[in-house]
Amino acid sequence: MPFATVGGRRLSYEERGAGRPVLLLHGFPFTSESFWPQLGAPPSGFRLIVPDHRGFGMSEPAPGPATMEALAEDALALLDALGVPQAVVGGVSMGGYVAIALTRRDPGRVKALVLMDTQSSADDEAGKARREAVAKEVEESGVSPVVEALLPKLMAPAVDPTVRARVEKMMRAQSPAAVAAASRGMATRADGKDILSRFGGPCLVVVGEQDLITPPEKARAMASLMPQAQVAVIPGAGHLANLEAPEALSRVLAPFLQST
Ligand code: MLT
Secondary structure (H helix, E strand, O other): OOEEEEOOEEEEEEEEOOOEEEEEEOOOOOOHHHHHHHHHOOOOOEEEEEEOOOOOOOOOOOOOOOOHHHHHHHHHHHHHHOOOOOEEEEEEOHHHHHHHHHHHHOHHHEEEEEEEOOOOOOOOHHHHHHHHHHHHHHHHHOOHHHHHHHHHHHOOOOOOHHHHHHHHHHHHOOOHHHHHHHHHHHHOOOOOHHHHHHOOOOEEEEEEOOOOOOOHHHHHHHHOOOOOEEEEEEOOOOOOHHHHOHHHHHHHHHHHHHHO
């Protein structure tokens, strides 16, 4: 796995395919591996660039909360290191929050957005308190309780058990410090409605029909902010539609990318 030096730290990333760049940003608490079907079969004519957020996978940690702004800065620095001036920017869930923060920071770098199983809203006070409780729990007891609480909500009941097992293994392998930092970082994220309302480029909003965390109504509300957004609901999938139904995702993603 290659590394780039970003802010004096090593950031690991996967890169597959050749052609126009597509940056894919993973969710919580995962790694670049959470795009394994897409990395295994990159859309023809596109170069996928998939970092591990700081502290996750093989990327070095950084002190303090992993704010969405900081993760967006890391991703922009990776694009700089790879000589990529502009990319389609996609993210799953927390990766979508980072994609929105990146668009706020430097909209000229964003050719188009792909927002998968995510939302534009900030956390309310109760949500922020839950994030802090998660951070404290992983610091005190490791990642297991959080993995066990999150896993039943992530994928639809009919998910392939091998997919479920791989997702669980990936979550259990993450460092408690990184999980705590990302939980605290998500709690402070800004509401993204203003920036999405100003985004004039194309956007594909993808959501699993059975997503319990960011359900289809949230996806539709987010898409309605943008003049050029289209919504794809993936039948039978939950919050990890790109893993639960990769062929169905590919049927909407490939033509969208070709159109950009
Ligand atoms: C994710 O999948 O990244 C998380 O569900 C995001 C969140 O907790 O808001």
